[in-house]
């Protein structure tokens with residue numbers, strides 16, 4: 657857990673990740689606020705290896721809420737850069753998850769691959785091919801701003817029922833053109849986004865994709881599909897997969913500690929790509945077991961790090977170097 661890692665030119669002081677978690681606290685213009693500086697800065701002081709900023713919208717229409725962070729205008733860069741500098745000053749690597757909500761957005765007029773609504777949301781309008789091309793360019797521009805802000809890692813949000821996932825899953829994509837139907841067609845939008853992002857994102861910094869490995873629904877994405885998707889992403893130069901599940905439509909499934917680890921492990925084993933495992937990991941023993949068993953390369957602790965920003969420090973009294981000088985007297 658405390659072993660350093662390196663992907664491309666980026667060093668991670670340990671294997672503990674804070675995954676993307678929306679804070680719904682940006683200004684209505686999508687800019688960072690003091691909350692973000694405190695929230696992310698505290699986890700850096702707390703010893704986290706990689707902090708991934710919350711879903712940050714590539715266009716205003718792609719926000720999940722009216723207080724999402726944005727990366728669709730130049731005015732967003734300054735606040736993001738300040739978060740990056742704070743995290744890096746306290747030795748955490750810092751990434752950003754860029755996102756488009758698609759049919760799960762907060763605006764009255766939504767867009768999606770097909771005109772199929774998410775429950776209790778307005779029916780989205782089906783995107784034309786020309787509009788799809790425009791949205792791909794927005795992801796590219798977002799990646800350029802993430803580079804300018806100095807992030808160490810960029811993550812494309814392709815999970816949880818947002819726009820890219822809506823293209824991937826046959827349950828939300830009923831298109832009959834080159835973006836729908838076959839597996840290859842449903843994957844096309846994600847691969848176009850990856851390619852566009854790579855034009856802006858530095859080749860020596862890691863590129864990550866977050867996937868929902870399964871839809872937990874009949875007729876939806878299965879782990880076998882996700883293994884195929886992962887293989888394509890690896891082939892296209894994606895460095896790290898963050899393996900989550902669900903979110904396309906409400907579904908009931910068993911939420912036991914580490915419930916998603918098996919998906920991360922399967923993708924890692926079959927495809928040989930580095931993975932982050934996430935989902936109800938709260939105990940050091942479980943985190944350690946996942947890593948030592950080679951089931952994942954990194955472990956993400958979401959809600960646990962909200963409750964307990966100093967989780968890493970508490971678990972690491974002997975790791976003197978990750979303890980801030982100011983807190984050394986509390987170490988042992």
Ligand SMILES: Cc1cc2nc3c(=O)[nH]c(=O)nc-3n(C[C@H](O)[C@H](O)[C@H](O)COP(=O)(O)O)c2cc1C
Pocket residue numbers: 675676677678679710711753813815816866900934935936937956957958959960
């Ligand atoms: C408050 C909150 C906000 C979240 N926002 C995001 C998000 O922006 N992007 C994302 O991919 N996942 C998001 N998630 C999911 C988490 O990243 C994580 O995968 C999930 O909480 C399971 O891990 P945990 O059991 O350790 O909390 C969010 C979770 C929470 C609790």
